[in-house]
Amino acid sequence: MNISGEGSVTKVDSTKVVGRFRLGPRSTKGQRILIPILFLIVPLALLLVFTYLPVVNMVGYSFLKWDGFSKNREFVGLANYVEIFTRPELFRVFGVSIYYFVGSFVQMALALYFATILTFKIRGKNFFKGTLFFPYMINGVAIGFIFLYFFKPEGVLDILMNAVGLGEYTQLWLGNRDIINFSLAFVSVWRYMGLNFVLFLGAIQSIPSEIYEASDLDGAGRWQQFRYIILPSILPILGLSFILAIKGALSVFEIPYIMTGGANGSATFVIQTVDMAFKFQKVGLASAMAVVLLVIILVVTWVQRLIFKEEGTV
């Protein structure tokens, strides 16, 4: 290519490197392979270093009896795994996960409800969308502290109930062992509903609007539109949310740990694992517990994929 300017002529020859340093292949095909690789190097490196490497280490630790820092580590084979399955109190904490699991159904129902309503023309749609999603963006620790004040005796919830005239029904929301898990599951639902809501909203909005118009012409009501148009189209997202809900319920940690440290019957399996590692210096046993949890979640996910495959939607 020649560029004629004020008497200067620059000739660029693509086959010679003249004063220009060229990295890598020059053909577009080569670049099409190289550029994705270059982009992937960073996330893959992070994944390797911060996820896979620690998991491999952890599996290794699960065969040891070790306190986390001492120079001698004792190899004990499968003794940790045997201990997990012979000590009932280590598995009993899964009972607490049931509260969160049920909570996640409530969460999905609410998210679905809001997503459906806010698909159609409503006044202040964007404001509601923003408000519903906002809790998910707040840091988990901040949420924990906010709700500690919320659930305190004479705290925000009690004040609200008094103002509305329900004063005599106030409880020790975190002090009463029977309802502490309900309170904590409520916080979890409050926090994560926004995410489900946004996922469902995206899925629902991908349904072309002609279908709605057609169904309106056929005289379908809102409920019928929901049941026959929306629901079938978002079944894959529902399936995914369900899998995430189970995984979330099994490995719930942040909310109860911040708010109660797992005390008063609110301990979950992961909290127990963390305590085992850091309070009782049993890193080997804790690693084995983590591996057991991983296997349980993998099994659950695999079972669900089988079920959903049968329905031909995943």
Add this chain to the structure above:
Amino acid sequence: MKSLKFLVVLMIVAMLAVACGGAAEPAAAPVAPAPAATEVPAAVAPAAEAPAGSDISGEITVLTNRTDLVDTTFVEYAKKFNEKYPNVKVNFEAMTDYTGEVKIRMNTEDYGDVLLIPDEVNITQLPDFFAPLGTVDELGQKYNFVTEKALQGQVYGLPVTGNANGVLYNKAVFEAAGITELPNTPEAFLAALQLVKDKTDAIPYYTNYAAGWPLQWQSYLGSVSCDPDASNKMVQMDAPFAPGTPNYIIYKLMYDMVAQGLNETDPSTTDWESSKQMFADGEIATLPLGSWAIVQMEEKAADPSVVGYMPFPSNVDGKVCATAGGDYKIAINKNTESPEAARAWLDWFLDESNFAYDQGGIPPLKDGEYPPQLASFAELGVELVSANPAPAGEEGWFNQIDTEAEIGLNTPNLGQRIIDAARGNTDETFDDIMNDLNAKWTEARAGVVNQ
């Protein structure tokens, strides 16, 4: 193309923001990992006297848990230190979760030059991580509590300050409740708290259940038993929690206070930081904490004289005791590159900084000055009991049995379990818990003693 440019600019701005934010953290001297030499370094000799102060040079990193003091008081200390040792540069690294972070760093060689020994390090592991500072005989003449982090005659850590274990009480509240004499039995203490509940609006006993660590009462063992060998005896017993034992008395008081409703409405929502202000303002009557807390309460009180400190309400034939022990112990990283500089700082901090006095604690020096906060103990004729080290061959057994049995004498778990039972959230009775502890202790003990 325009949106791509915008995106790139946004990313650059974001990265700059992160980079600048990172610079605000306290700069730590990059301590290069020590060369892979495997010999144990010789004991780090104490620094020579003042005239040779400028001979010692180097750069050291001091790890501390005092995030509240690191930018203020510690900087002052560094300045004074540099007057004596001008060629030593001192950098501080403060961590909120001190033991958690340091424990993990101890897997490498990079855990500062001078640091505080985390409690979880078992005594037998001390030589693996810390440089020996001198013999027990030699240092024992100059310092208090040298045996707490000593193994086979060598001392690995010296206490930065000492604590007496007792109970904080608000003098104004006690007066308003009509308590004239400080109780010295658990029953008298319960009666006094009942008076507080009946006659004042204050919470008689604030559990701080949510924070958890204020429920770690095992350190009252010396106070109740008046026996410096109490912990060592526990290692020899199969049922150290049986009725009549000091442990039984200690935890029974916690149980009874909550069972009789002498605590706050909902232990699950307590807050440590606000409890300090509540105590200072007279909304809480008693807080069982170590003497290190006295200074913190006085700072919050409009009238500091209202903060009182009494020994644990228990006596042995009329003799009232209080456990005295070292707080955190300061030690030198075995892998440090500047052993003389590190030793200079350690010696200066213990001997000349007055840290212990300012914190209202027992001085590390045997001839050090006791702060006014502990004067009340002297007046009451309280005998300070400091625990004897374990006999040779049994070092670290107590902690081993405790963690093996998962009792958690140094964790909040036991206290929380007792309070849950006391407030009726579980079906256990106090004796159920004690029997369970005895059973677990017996089993774990068999494993540790016969190893």
